[in-house]
Amino acid sequence: MPTDREEHISEKAKEQVEIKPAKLIDISDLHPYNQESLIVSLDHCIKCNTCKYAFGAFTPSCPSGEEFGWEAYWASGRIRLARALLTGKLEWNDEILHPIFACITCGSCQDQCQAVHNDRIVDVIEALRELAVKRLGAPENQKKMEDRVGKDFNPYGDANSTNEELKKKYNLPNNAKVVYFIGCTSNYRQKNLRNATLSVFNKLGIDFTLVDEHCCGSPLIRTGQTDLIPDLMDHNIRVIKEAGAETVVTSCAGCYRTLKKDFTKFGKDLGVRILHTSEFILPRLSVGMLKEMDKKVITYHDPCHLGHHLGFYDIPRQLINFIPNLEFIEMERIREASWCCGAGGGVKIGYPDLAISTAKKRIHEAEETKAEYLVSTCPFCKRNLSDANKKVGNPLKVIDLVEIVDELL
Ligand code: SF4
Numbered sequence: 159m160p161t162d163r164e165e166h167i168s169e170k171a172k173e174q175v176e177i178k179p180a181k182l183i184d185i186s187d188l189h190p191y192n193q194e195s196l197i198v199s200l201d202h203c204i205k206c207n208t209c210k211y212a213f214g215a216f217t218p219s220c221p222s223g224e225e226f227g228w229e230a231y232w233a234s235g236r237i238r239l240a241r242a243l244l245t246g247k248l249e250w251n252d253e254i255l256h257p258i259f260a261c262i263t264c265g266s267c268q269d270q271c272q273a274v275h276n277d278r279i280v281d282v283i284e285a286l287r288e289l290a291v292k293r294l295g296a297p298e299n300q301k302k303m304e305d306r307v308g309k310d311f312n313p314y315g316d317a318n319s320t321n322e323e324l325k326k327k328y329n330l331p332n333n334a335k336v337v338y339f340i341g342c343t344s345n346y347r348q349k350n351l352r353n354a355t356l357s358v359f360n361k362l363g364i365d366f367t368l369v370d371e372h373c374c375g376s377p378l379i380r381t382g383q384t385d386l387i388p389d390l391m392d393h394n395i396r397v398i399k400e401a402g403a404e405t406v407v408t409s410c411a412g413c414y415r416t417l418k419k420d421f422t423k424f425g426k427d428l429g430v431r432i433l434h435t436s437e438f439i440l441p442r443l444s445v446g447m448l449k450e451m452d453k454k455v456i457t458y459h460d461p462c463h464l465g466h467h468l469g470f471y472d473i474p475r476q477l478i479n480f481i482p483n484l485e486f487i488e489m490e491r492i493r494e495a496s497w498c499c500g501a502g503g504g505v506k507i508g509y510p511d512l513a514i515s516t517a518k519k520r521i522h523e524a525e526e527t528k529a530e531y532l533v534s535t536c537p538f539c540k541r542n543l544s545d546a547n548k549k550v551g552n553p554l555k556v557i558d559l560v561e562i563v564d565e566l567l
């Protein structure tokens with residue numbers, strides 16, 4: 159015979175299983191992939207908090223959670239927000255926009271989380287953003303990026319560069335097996351990085367060309383502004399195909415992630431091999447091609463769109479180690495445990511204070527290695543780490559790996 163207590167528990171359990179499946183709000187206006195991501199948010203997070211600390215390093219992993227300190231600013235809280243909005247338990251209001259958008263989408267939480275949904279956490283956040291954009295509109299600064307891309311095909315609002323002048327300057331053909339996809343940040347704000355890449359390709363004798371590229375779509379996808387994405391992708395697919403390319407090389411971590419992962423997510427097929435500059439250059443170098451680096455001390459920052467998003471950790475390190483006569487010292491938080499530069503996910507334009515305070519933490523970590531060079535492989539990381547470095551007043555030189563290779567080749 160069950161005891162009173164057992165009977166009580168069994169009644170409670172019956173109530174639990176009799177709870178009807180939650181009725182979900184209509185999300186049919188979202189991109190199908192984002193609809194799927196939001197459904198993932200319903201069931202899988204077990205609120206274990208593992209995502210808050212970097213695996214192995216046992217240090218904080220989430221820049222936005224550390225900055226604001228409320229649950230809604232960590233991955234687990236954002237998943238709860240998604241679930242509450244989806245099941246109609248939370249009404250939309252302007253206050254929800256801050257935790258939804260003040261996330262760098264660095265993906266560190268994905269590397270820390272051990273649950274089945276871990277590789278969809280950033281997708282959930284991006285889907286939540288699309289939902290917010292469709293219901294309330296994007297926050298003002300993030301919206302500027304969409305307006306500029308709509309008008310000039312880049313998020314900086316500069317007149318679109320068709321790259322014809324660069325093609326003439328470097329005497330590039332109209333057709334080639336390799337296309338260098340420059341990316342907006344290198345083409346409009348970090349031109350040193352673009353010029354170094356062009357110079358390295360020339361020195362290596364690569365038969366390549368440039369195309370009239372439009373924004374790859376990364377800043378809009380990351381901020382949930384998806385309306386322009388199909389046109390941007392179709393345009394880039396067309397110009398790359400017209401150039402006869404078999405391989406597209408990019409020196410931007412954001413473009414790399416988008417070309418490699420988001421095109422498929424949005425049902426588009428580029429049909430070419432996508433390589434990051436570091437993986438394109440490395441097999442083309444042989445011993446003796448690079449000058450010595452004068453015993454400089456170097457440390458390396460993993461761009462989140464290469465590392466946390468795609469597990470691309472080894473190749474830049476192999477390229478660094480290929481450079482003769484340098485000392486390579488790693489920071490405390492590297493690879494899966496690495497700390498973000500602070501610039502991604504629309505945070506640089508939307509929440510500049512969060513962007514800079516996140517980057518300052520990385521600068522201090524680099525300082526501890528006593529490095530003279532803080533090296534990365536992404537123009538956006540270079541930009542934000544340089545901005546923070548100037549504010550800190552540090553003698554550290556923030557530089558992209560391709561700029562070093564160009565100097566030594
Ligand atoms: S997102 Fe993953 S790590 Fe974070 S609380 Fe949920 S299950 Fe745990």
Ligand code: SF4
Nearest residue numbers: 220261263264265267
């Ligand atoms: S993507 Fe980065 S900032 Fe956003 S919740 Fe995950 S760890 Fe935090």
